[in-house]
Amino acid sequence: MTLTFDEVLKRPKRDGSDKAVAELKSLLGDKVSTKPADLFSYSHDYWLITFHWLLKGKVPALPDAVVFPESEEDVVNAVQVAYENGVPIYPYGGGSGVLGATVPEYGGIVIDLKRLRDLRLYEDDLMVEAGAGVNGYYIEEYLNRKGYTLGHFPQSFYPSTVGGWVATKAIGQFSTKYGGIEDMVLGLRAVIPPGKLIELKPHPRTATGPDLRKLFVGSEGILGIVTKVWLKVRPYPEERYLLSFASESLEEALDSVRRILHRGARPAVVRIYDRVETKRHFYKFEELYGKIGTVMIVEGDSKLARAEKEIVEEEFKGVPTGEEPVRHWLETRFNVKEISEFAPVGVVIDTIEVAVNWSGAMNLYENVIRAMKSVKGTLMASAHASHFYDQGVCFYFTFAGVPPKGKSAEEFYNAVWDAAMRATLESGGTISHHHGIGRHRKRWLPEELGDAYEVLRRIKLAIDEKDVMNPGNMVV
Amino acid sequence: MPGKWDWLKDEIGLSNLLTGGRMLFKVIQGKLSVDDLTKCALCPNMCRHACPVSIIEGRETTSPAGKARVALMIREGRLELNLDNLEPLYTCLGCDLCSLYCPFEFSVADLIRPVKEKAVSKGVVFEEFREVFENLETSGDVCGKADSSADGSGRVLYFRGCTVRNERPELAEKTVEFLRKLGYDVFTVKETCCGLPAYNLGNTELFKKIAKKTADKLNATGAELIVTSCPSCAYAFRVLYPKHGINLKPRVLHVAELIGEVIPKLELRAEGTVTYHTPCKLAIHLGEKELLRGLLERVEGLEVKAPRRELFCCGHGGSAVSRLKPKLAEEIAAERREQLKDGATRVVTACPSCELALNGDGLEVIDIVEFLLEMMKK
Numbered sequence A: 001m002t003l004t005f006d007e008v009l010k011r012p013k014r015d016g017s018d019k020a021v022a023e024l025k026s027l028l029g030d031k032v033s034t035k036p037a038d039l040f041s042y043s044h045d046y047w048l049i050t051f052h053w054l055l056k057g058k059v060p061a062l063p064d065a066v067v068f069p070e071s072e073e074d075v076v077n078a079v080q081v082a083y084e085n086g087v088p089i090y091p092y093g094g095g096s097g098v099l100g101a102t103v104p105e106y107g108g109i110v111i112d113l114k115r116l117r118d119l120r121l122y123e124d125d126l127m128v129e130a131g132a133g134v135n136g137y138y139i140e141e142y143l144n145r146k147g148y149t150l151g152h153f154p155q156s157f158y159p160s161t162v163g164g165w166v167a168t169k170a171i172g173q174f175s176t177k178y179g180g181i182e183d184m185v186l187g188l189r190a191v192i193p194p195g196k197l198i199e200l201k202p203h204p205r206t207a208t209g210p211d212l213r214k215l216f217v218g219s220e221g222i223l224g225i226v227t228k229v230w231l232k233v234r235p236y237p238e239e240r241y242l243l244s245f246a247s248e249s250l251e252e253a254l255d256s257v258r259r260i261l262h263r264g265a266r267p268a269v270v271r272i273y274d275r276v277e278t279k280r281h282f283y284k285f286e287e288l289y290g291k292i293g294t295v296m297i298v299e300g301d302s303k304l305a306r307a308e309k310e311i312v313e314e315e316f317k318g319v320p321t322g323e324e325p326v327r328h329w330l331e332t333r334f335n336v337k338e339i340s341e342f343a344p345v346g347v348v349i350d351t352i353e354v355a356v357n358w359s360g361a362m363n364l365y366e367n368v369i370r371a372m373k374s375v376k377g378t379l380m381a382s383a384h385a386s387h388f389y390d391q392g393v394c395f396y397f398t399f400a401g402v403p404p405k406g407k408s409a410e411e412f413y414n415a416v417w418d419a420a421m422r423a424t425l426e427s428g429g430t431i432s433h434h435h436g437i438g439r440h441r442k443r444w445l446p447e448e449l450g451d452a453y454e455v456l457r458r459i460k461l462a463i464d465e466k467d468v469m470n471p472g473n474m475v476v
Numbered sequence B: 001m002p003g004k005w006d007w008l009k010d011e012i013g014l015s016n017l018l019t020g021g022r023m024l025f026k027v028i029q030g031k032l033s034v035d036d037l038t039k040c041a042l043c044p045n046m047c048r049h050a051c052p053v054s055i056i057e058g059r060e061t062t063s064p065a066g067k068a069r070v071a072l073m074i075r076e077g078r079l080e081l082n083l084d085n086l087e088p089l090y091t092c093l094g095c096d097l098c099s100l101y102c103p104f105e106f107s108v109a110d111l112i113r114p115v116k117e118k119a120v121s122k123g124v125v126f127e128e129f130r131e132v133f134e135n136l137e138t139s140g141d142v143c144g145k146a147d148s149s150a151d152g153s154g155r156v157l158y159f160r161g162c163t164v165r166n167e168r169p170e171l172a173e174k175t176v177e178f179l180r181k182l183g184y185d186v187f188t189v190k191e192t193c194c195g196l197p198a199y200n201l202g203n204t205e206l207f208k209k210i211a212k213k214t215a216d217k218l219n220a221t222g223a224e225l226i227v228t229s230c231p232s233c234a235y236a237f238r239v240l241y242p243k244h245g246i247n248l249k250p251r252v253l254h255v256a257e258l259i260g261e262v263i264p265k266l267e268l269r270a271e272g273t274v275t276y277h278t279p280c281k282l283a284i285h286l287g288e289k290e291l292l293r294g295l296l297e298r299v300e301g302l303e304v305k306a307p308r309r310e311l312f313c314c315g316h317g318g319s320a321v322s323r324l325k326p327k328l329a330e331e332i333a334a335e336r337r338e339q340l341k342d343g344a345t346r347v348v349t350a351c352p353s354c355e356l357a358l359n360g361d362g363l364e365v366i367d368i369v370e371f372l373l374e375m376m377k378k
Helices: A005-010 A017-031 A036-041 A048-055 A072-084 A136-145 A163-170 A212-216 A250-262 A275-281 A302-315 A324-332 A338-345 A358-373 A408-428 A441-449 A452-463 B005-013 B020-028 B037-042 B054-056 B066-073 B106-123 B127-139 B161-167 B171-180 B196-200 B204-220 B230-244 B256-265 B279-287 B290-299 B326-341 B353-360 B368-376
Strands: A065-067 A089-094 A107-113 A119-122 A127-131 A185-192 A197-199 A225-232 A239-247 A269-273 A292-300 A349-358 A378-388 A392-401 B156-159 B223-228 B253-254 B273-277 B346-349 B364-367
Touching: A017 A065, A017 A072, A036 A136, A036 A250, A036 B066, A036 B326, A048 A338, A048 A349, A065 A163, A072 A089, A072 A107, A072 A185, A072 A197, A072 A225, A072 A338, A072 A408, A089 A225, A089 A275, A089 B161, A107 B279, A119 A136, A127 B005, A136 A163, A136 B290, A163 A225, A163 A338, A163 B196, A185 A212, A197 A212, A197 B037, A239 A250, A239 A324, A250 A292, A250 A302, A269 A275, A269 B368, A275 B005, A292 A302, A292 A324, A302 B127, A338 A349, A338 B037, A338 B127, A349 A358, A349 A408, A349 B326, A358 A392, A358 A408, A392 A408, A392 B253, A408 A441, A408 B223, A441 A452, B005 B020, B037 B054, B037 B106, B037 B127, B037 B204, B054 B326, B066 B106, B106 B204, B127 B196, B127 B204, B161 B353, B171 B368, B196 B204, B196 B230, B204 B230, B204 B273, B223 B256, B230 B253, B230 B279, B253 B256, B256 B290, B273 B326, B290 B346, B326 B353, B346 B353, B346 B368, B353 B364, B364 B368
Parallel strands: A065 A107, A089 A107, B156 B223, B223 B253, B273 B346, B346 B364
Antiparallel strands: A119 A127, A127 A225, A185 A197, A185 A225, A239 A292, A269 A292, A269 A378, A349 A392, A378 A392
């Protein structure tokens, strides 16, 4: 069952917390906090449900302590003590997740990794070594200064951390060229129960059994705590082209991008906006209004970028609308005001991202929009296609509504989500493209994974026998 | 040309417009909204990367939105108004780098100030700050040493400020020399603090009291122009005084702004490489982000290299962190030094506090006036 406010309040605390906290304090001193302001600060993430808690002044999910490790050894110590006492552990990076993955549902110990900030560039290897707590903007700034880029620009670029990207299998807006974080991870270190630091060394490629790095990528803290990663870097792009187009139909725009990718071009950025979202984001551009708008960025080595630009121009069926819409997108893409403005007055607004193969793309888009709109109280539902692959596309839906009379905000919210998830599954899509599972999406995960869900549960319990690593997250 | 929200009217059917949609449009029209502190509290910290405290301390509670949340909870009576809970609010440098990336252009320092003011009014004050308040009350100096200077007279008043007077008096001498070389009829007077430390620490009443006294003193000098080495003093005089109804008659310039007015005719030459640290008060609060670099680039033959990050606090801004958490202030300074070293090991700045905070550990930090005066003597 999806967490509701009342259900969280009823969760029993695990025994052993007081003893564990006392041990941690004697071991780690002032790196452990039990101050009310700190406990409150780690009680939520950016899951809409937790916003409602905040606005009501409720904090139903409080940790017992927060640990601020300054070294991997500190993380090992924290995990050891917690595990011995059977106390839950919740790793925390930038806290910018939107599905409750870091909410300390059973009380216990939050481990904030933001003080693990080591950085080292290996230029010959085109690789950077980063502590889990390094801030997104910080690592990019560090690399740019030396002539490189990670190419990873998630919407949460400013608030999020490297470790958080790996834990949630994050992806950025420039992913068509640079890939998601899973494409960038060469190696990692993590602390697993009962408090053992493991290292998966960075290699160009390795065929040494199942790829254990992938086990931790997207594990959302249920298996261990990522403390360090080695990531691929690229030379900073030599050339950049900004391109935008107006199309008459979403299908036409999608087909154009499919052809571009199938020819081997890799524009760094591709975004296709449906009519509603084109009006919403590009209302200042007359030639785009009422159309399907697409923005693209082609960048890289100047010869390669020029060749890719030619492919784009040959294959995209639509009216070119110049550089300005792309420039506008670049300037406004981190402007996230709506939730702060609408949530406090009772408007429910959220985003849902899914992925689907090309062959099912239009069908899924239509089905999900229809499903969300069919929920009483929904005022609008729209989408843009935000990430692209040779095989298909990610649709990023936005809905907004006001709960109908007699329904709480949470009931309405869950109803729209359920409609969208069911429509996605029925349309052959995957329930999450990049926001992950968290506490919110876990109710649909068994349906998504089918019999394989049991494999995930067994892996989880094999590594975390006592179920202390972010319990309640992802798996029931 | 469609407006920003026309798409929503298109999208919401008429029947919905009369029911749930009404609420949506009230928000859009600004008729239904929450206060700024709540908006900040609900934001996913889109300015975290800009906040030196957040980057270095790495603690959610003292992230920009984290501070807003704590302030909100205290304001709403859900967290007790005590020193433990106030500590995050005073873990703020007042640099306002957050405002540069804020979708609402908020200053977190401004948003949380009312809670600090309430705390001070109720006598909930850190011991480290009581001393500041007492010093300002008794001697008009943040360090507690009343100024014993004689009062001069003239057209241009050089206002030294507490930091220069107490910790960098040689900069005062050099600045007077520099201004006279530029042809200004410059003088100094016995000073009292601009009052900014009291304001930063939430004691707005004390700030206003000191500000009135200082303004009266400065007005009585008959000076046409006040020049200061301290961007915090310049900010207080130029922005905060008018905001609080305190009238200061002379025009106020930070010395770098004055240099900006005269540099075209100076024809300065130098060799070597420098980088620069633009103080937050100069960049954000006085709106002069490019000034310092611009001045340096006018020096013939000088190689000017940007630091790794254009703007970052020296760790000693805002009057609070350096007193309450000196270790954190020093860690922030150490981070800034690393960023500056990516540019050069010789750093030009325009704030005595920044200079003191950043000097050392392989960096030679020099005030813009000393740097230019060095050239003018050749």
